[in-house]
Amino acid sequence: MAIMETDPATMNRRTATTEDLGKLQENFVVKTRDYKQQYAHLYYMRLMLMQPLVLAQAKRKWASLDPKAKYVEKILDVQQGEISYLVGTIYMDMKLKPNILDDITKDHWIAAQPDRPKYIDDTDSIYLEDESGRVKLTGVKITNDFFVTGVVMGVLGSEDPSGDFKVVDVCYAGHGPQEQHSLMETDEEDKHIALVSGLGIGGNDFKPLELDLLSEYLTGEIGGVKEQTNCTNIVRVVIAGNSIVTPPPVEDDSKAKKYGYDRSTFVTAPTMIFDSFLQEVCSSIDVDLMPGESDPSSVTIPQQPIHPALLPSTRQYSTFHSVTNPYWGSVDHVTLLGGSGQTIDDIYKYVKSDNRLEMAAKTVGWRHMAPTAPDTLWCYPFKDRDPFIMSQAPHIYFLGNQDKFATEMVTGADGQRTRIVMLPSFSSTGTIALVNLRTLECKTVSFSTTKPKN
Template sequence: MAIMETDPATINRRTATTGDLGTLQQDFVVKTRDYKQQYAHLYFTRLVRMRQMVLTQAKLKWDSLDPEAKHVEKILDVQQGEISYLVGTIYMEMKLKPNILDDITKDHWVAAQPDRPKYTDDTDSVYLEDESGRVKLTGVKITNDVFVTGVVMGVLGSEDLNGDFKVVDICYAGQGPQEHHAFMETDEEDKHIALISGLGIGGNDFKPLELDLLSEFLTGEIGGVKEQTNCANIVRVVIAGNSIVTPPPTEDDSKAKKYGYDRSTFVTAPTLIFDSFLQEVCSSVDVDLMPGESDPSSVTIPQQPIHPALLPKTRQYSTFHSVTNPYWGSVDHVTLLGGSGQTIDDIYKYVNSDNRLEMAVKTVGWRHMAPTAPDTLWCYPFMNIDPFIMNKAPHIYFVGNQDKFATELVAGADGQRTRVVMLPSFSSTGTIALVNLRTLECKTVSFSTTKAEN
């Protein structure tokens, strides 16, 4: 960064308007907690709401075939040897996938298996199911593609002698409708959104000096006039989870046990540091704070907003917004959708590939950001809604706390454009992303206190 320059001209931060997305964001807020219902309701709701979306794409793709392909409404009504297409929910039969029924039937003295980075195995099978039943899917198309439990999909093929459905083509819901966005060439006065994840305050990789540099960058207190002008174009900051890493409570066996709150067993420093950081940033720009896996929030998704009482300095600012994970937002008519990484981390376990950007792009085509919930990703048992369905195609879709930065502009069949951004952990890489609200171009800014780096 350049040395601070003095300039008589005042540099003012640009402003942006925020929009109300109604039920898109409100559906992530769990107003009453009721765990009496079964998770089957969520699968049923997902299939009911997405069946017509997939069926529309299937008819466009397959109704003009010769010979004619027939749509069979119920999977169990498929006739052997008849070319037809079905719509249902994918179920992956994977012997390495955790199964709660297996766990409770085993001997309680058997040690639990360690967490696996992948559930994949050569014996895995793909099934399609609906209200009537399920059928096993076979064929080259099934072997060569990526499938995860919970995705609503259409398949074209026929039933073979073994009772399996041999697939020759597949289709998904595709990107949802999107508000028109005028894409133009980059201009010096373009507004940007700063996307950050994995501050990791209190963790082993935490570097206080890099956090200070980030704070000064976002508030425009670093660099020369040019850098400060660029910082003034940042109209919103989104922090996508894992901001705090609190060490586990330590217990001293030599001391007498205390019941209730024991100040000596908890470390408050990470929260205090984070509060001070947010206070500085919120004094200059609007901040949307999402919880993550390591933050003080609910374990199940959608994670509820971090309680403002934990951030006494920051909560006094009107520019501070504690939001859910996942989160919908709107800035200058540009819609954002993002999460803190749990959804892609879970999908990663279902596939052989290590390309997380590809997985995120596929969720856009599936029109569902968390298909593996509730199978292997913990979530709230919703009854009549599935808030993870992408009823609209966002202009910016980000995933936090990934191993490295990656981005791709995804184009839809009806002119939709979605900028997919994989955000790396700031504590590990010192990197944040800036997205141009007018062009959807994305670039990174890196901070380092290591002498070996520039």
């Protein structure tokens, strides 16, 4: 047996400062669950908060382009033939989109239609609406771009004889303000934040050995001196949802054991495995745990933190932080915003494109990470705020449980820089992402216990 070469000197993990983002993160916390209010409050607050931002961009973009164009405050006040611009909320009229009112009017014995991968159809129409009414949008600009319900947008054009608004250009709120962090301009050694999603413990794709490798990598117990030194530069781990998967019930009774339980199908409780994994990692590094669609948390977004009582061994560590989904964080003055993927999964159904990275970049430009909530994405009916508005541009914006890894650096009009990271499911790919807090560069690390094909 070969002996691994090790450095006799003790290796210490680098440290990083964290900052409480206050209201940004508190906006995702639901303190009292009251479902009596209507979702109209959420749409109203979104429009009221976003309208001034979009209007400022519209004036900035179109004032010199067409001096004759004037701003019309209410959609119903548009005059036919006059060049004008409006600001309102997009509504997509899609016949394939699920409608709860249609569902409850059907007889209860009629089976519901299966979930569609896409809602798009050739008969779809796009409308812009405000508190006064709505108008149908037409034009080449509309057909050549993609839109989703809930985005607040400005449009430039004129009303045609049929009463539709022919659009020649559109604009959005754009990237939010961003504080430049000092690490980018220094020669200090690199620090990394590890992003992982979709551990899938208990699922069909779960590989216990790969989870052990991940644990040993994050705690610096694997590899030689070089690998262990690199691990000391990881200052925080963020787990972006879908960590636990409850095995589905046996559908075929013939495959179930007639007497007692079948030992061959026995699976240790996923929460126990997850608790043991987190305990090992938290003994060495700070961990932020977000819930996902399959985790034991609220169904509606923002999902509330996973209760520490489910993780009895891990909760004893001060390095363990159970957070919401979505989640705002700050490490060494680098702001992070991320989700476990439901927001992009829902936007995906509205558009023809399959490029999820492009969709994520669009949300940064829209300054809203979950525009389809509450239309087709379940969310809490907020009445005094819309927590999904990006009031500032994050330095790192990540979305978990995607089909593959992808990353891009997007830049705002005022120099804002945001690193977008699409995280794949670890149980399917064995891949995690490391983001450099100094340069915002991103790379992947993959683990595999299967023999590579020749």
